[in-house]
Amino acid sequence: MLGLAPALLVTLLVLPVGAGLLMVLLPAFGYLPALGGDAVSLAPWRMLFGHPGLGRSVAVSYASGLVSTLLALAIVVLFLAASRGTWLDRGIRRLVSPLLAIPHAAVAFGLAFLIAPSGLLARWASPGLTGWDRPPDWLIVNDPLGLALMAGLVLKEVPFLLLMCLAALPQLRPEQRVTLARSLGYAPSIAWLKGVLPALYPLIRLPIYAVIAYATSVVDMAMILGPTLPPTLSVSILTWFNDPDLERRFMASAGAVLQLGVTLAALLTWWLGEQCIKRLGYHWVVNGVRRRGSLAITLGGRGLLGMTTLLVLSALAGLTVFSVAGFWRFPDSLPGTFTLDHWQRVLPSVTTPLINTLSVGLAATLIAAVLVVATLENAARHQLPPRAGQWLLYLPLIIPQVAFLFGLVVAAESLNLRPQWSLVMAAHLLFVVPYLYLSLCEAYRRLDPRWLQVAHSLGASPWRAFWQIRLPLLLAPLLTACAVSLALSIGQYLPTLLLGGGRVPTITTEAVAMASGGSRRLMAVLALLQALLPFIGFSLALLIPRLMWARRRNMRGVA
Amino acid sequence: MTTNPTLHIKQVQISLHSEPMLAIDRSIAPGEVLTVMGPSGSGKSTLLAYLAGFLSPTFKAQGQVFLGKMQLDTLPAEQRGLGLLFQDPLLFPHLSVAGNLRFALPRHARHKQSQIREALEQVGMADFETRDPATLSGGQQARVALMRLLLSTPRAVLLDEPFAKLDTALRQDMRTLVFSQLRDAGLPALLVTHDQADAEAAGGPIIELG
Known part of the structure; x- marks a missing residue:
């Protein structure tokens, strides 16, 4: 029984991804009998490349993925180099971790409200600093270069990469390495960069690849913050896929294959960059320079991470203010009146989405937890070494969602499976299982x-022995792993939308649907609700062990 | 007290990557303590892991282990009836002192409550039942660990440097307590150590590895 778990786990992840990719590849070359495509042709590709603005879409997707990852990694690395374990550093770390729980869409809305021309930042700076008494006519959110999108991505990637680093660091014994280098006369931050980072990087490489893959193909954040004319490639694909014109479905499939190519190109670029830095970096590590730049690193590392944290917190505060704002004249920094009207209007209408969000999330988490624990328990009982096949678990994280989810819908349709709750839940499993496995296998x-x-x-x-x-x-x-998994499920947009066929609305799909021209205050309420749910999960994950082990000293802080 | 069977270690050879590590062929009578000494890396702990049934698959073992007439090396760890005492007391941190002892009692044991109480009284810890193991001193934890081992009614005992982490004053007391309890219970025991004083206190035969 238990011995089947590993095979089941891998099948569960690989089969849908494989089927999805296949059912995207076939229609990309014109073959999909269900839609009347009987012959292999290049027509979808001609249509795709004839589409105006395609080059720009591709460029924005590619660049936003790479730039945001590079920035986020730089912020995290500089902070870790600067961090000396003081109360300030620990405080920042502690603040960052819960930020991971906030779904992408909620961060995107919060950032949009912050940086928009009539947003909080402009209001706080006006008219005193700017002299504006009406919002300037600038395109800040949805800017054509995708800068707002990149900023949003950075805000979400920093906590993720930081946590990945913090999880990997203890096995490297960074204090010993830094102490040794300091005894040779290196400044602490330079000691960290030269003595710890080269060993840390290989351990966080896969998470970085997952971040690049995600950032090049993200949909929900790109719909809220990204450029509109033309949108990023992933958003374009979604539009074509939902087009009533069936020809567009073939084009969407070709687009999905192109997205896969764009993501792979971004990964390849990153890999080439890694090779260059490996060459150049070696000389830097051994060149004997001990202090130069250490002050800049110390200040920059803390400053950048502090700013990131502050931005996210202000974004959340902004959402809260907008959600209870009554009449609010520009450039007043606070609303003239406060009201609960928006909450009262939204809450009754989100009962079904709320139930869907929780039922899908809890079911996916429960199934994933049982499967993952069974797999790990099986490995532990037979003292199996880590399998070579472990990288297969990353497959759903490295392959862009857009590239195989459409194919998965087609595959489900050809099996006569209508969009429904169970399909949504199964799709969430694909993304929940890898993270649950990664966080639990370390604990095991x-x-x-x-x-x-x-x-x-x-x-x-x-x-x-297992139970007791x-x-x-x-x-x-x-x-904690279950809370992460629940948060992840709550934040899923594309799988919910596609496999639910619009019939399984969740808080996330409702919130993102508002992105194109809903009321700002209702958006704020939905985004806050979306951000609130994962927090309940995380609070319970912290609270339950504390209550259970209140009288067992060594059980506190075991996690 | 019923007499316990003898522990036979018959021509056991353990190798790593087809390089022989250690070989042993001994019998341990009830109430006797066989001391295995050797420097670190000589395979002392590997021998214990093999006997207890936790040998990592990277090692290859030959030979047989019998307890009386029962062959042990083919049984899973929990059916071998071999009690283990480590360097650390390893009291389960989520259970109370009594909970730890109760976990060790065979499922259908009678009078569990009074067995637990008597065991604690024997080591002078009568009022400690509800205590959190984390609040006990090192010596108290070691004593609870010993009583937990005995309550599980093992038929032989394996000791992995059980006194190494105790301070000098306590070490002598614990040696006396452990060896007298094992002798009273009439259990064959195998002690792994690198401390000559442990071997002397055990008072049994000594073999050197490595």
């Missing part, structure tokens, strides 16, 4: 094997 690996050995030597069977020893000892990390 770290648990001292002697706990289980003692239990067995006292006569406990494998299952009794391993599960309680891993309760805190398990709950």
Whole structure:
């Protein structure tokens, strides 16, 4: 039974991705009998390349993915180099982690409200600094270069990359390395960059690739912050796919294949950059320079991460103010009146989306948790080394959602599966399982094997040892992993939209649907609701172990 | 007290990547402590892992282990009836002191409550049932770990440097307590250590590895 879990897990991830890719590739070359495409042709490609603005869409997708990842990584690396474990550094770290829980769409709305010409920043600076008494006629959000989109992506990528680094760091014993380098006369931040970073990078490489893949193909954030004429490639594909003209479905498939190419090109670019830096970086590491630049790093690292955190917090505060704003004249920095009208208008209408959001999220998390724990338990019982096939788990994270989800819809249609709740849940599983696996496998690996050995030597069977020893000892990390997984499911836009066929609305799909010209205040309410749900999950994940182990000192802070 | 069977380690050879690591062929009578000494890396812990049933698949082992007439090396760890005592007491941190002892008692044992109480009284810790193990001193934790081992009614005991982390004053007391309890229970025991004083206190035969 347990032995089947690993195979089941991999099949569950690889099969849908494979089927989805296939069902995108075939129509991209004109073959899809269900839609009347019987012959292989290049017509979809001709139509795609004849589409005005395609080059620009591709360029924005490619550039926003690479630039945002580079910026986010630089911020994280500089902060870690500057960080000395003072209370300030720990405080910033602690603030950053919950930011990861806020869904992309909510961050995007918050940022939009902050930087828009009539947004909070302009209001705070006006008229005193700017002299504006009406909002300037500038295109800041949805700018054609995708700068707002890149800023939004950076805000979401920084907490993710920071947490990935913090998880990988302990095994490198960074303090020892820094102390040693300092005894050779290196400034602390230079010591970190030269002595720790080269060992850290290989450990966070896959998460970085996942970030690049995500950023080049993101849909919900691009709809809110990205350029509109033309939009990013991923958003264009979505529009074509939903077009009633069936010819456009073939073109959308060709577009999805192109998206795969764009993402791969971005990954390849990054990889080439890695090779260059490896060559050049080696000389820098051993060139003997011990102090130059350390002050800039120390100030820059803390400043940039602090600013990122502050931006996200202000964005959330902005959402809150907008959600209760009554009459609000520009450039007043606060609304003239406050009202709960918007909440009262939105809340009754979101009961179904709320139930869908939670039921899909909880079901996907539960199934994923059982599968992942079964796989890890199987490996632990047979003392299996980490499998070579582990990278398959990253497949749904590295391959852009846009590239295979459309094909998955087509595949489901050809099996006569109508868009429905269970399909949405299954699609969420694809993205929830890898993260759950990644966060739990570390906890499993770290648990001292002697706990289980003692239990067995006292006569406990494998299952009794699992239920009474391993599960309680891993309760805190398990709950945290489940909270991450729930947050991830809550934030999913494209899988929910496509496999639910619009019939399984969630808070996220409702919020993003408002992006094109809804009321700003109603948007704020929905975005806040979307941001609030994951927080409930994380609070429970923190609270339950604390209550359960209130009288067990060594169980606190085990996670 | 019923007499316990003898532990037979029959021509056991353990190798890593087809390089022989250690070989041993001994019997341990009930109440006897066999001490295995050797520098770190000589395979002492590997031997214990093999006997207890936790040997990593990277090692290859030959030979047989019998407890009386029962062959052990083919059984899963939890059915071997071999109790383990590590350097650390390893009291389960999510269970109370009594919870740790209760976990060790066989499922259908009778009078669990009074067995637990008596075990704690024996080591002078009568009022400690509801305590969080994290609030106990090192010596108290070691004593609870010993009683937990005995309550699980093992038929032989494996000791992995059980006194190494105790401070000097406590170490002598614990040696006396552990070895007298094992002798009273009439259990064959295998002690792995690099401390000559442990071996002397055990008072049994000594073999050197490595």
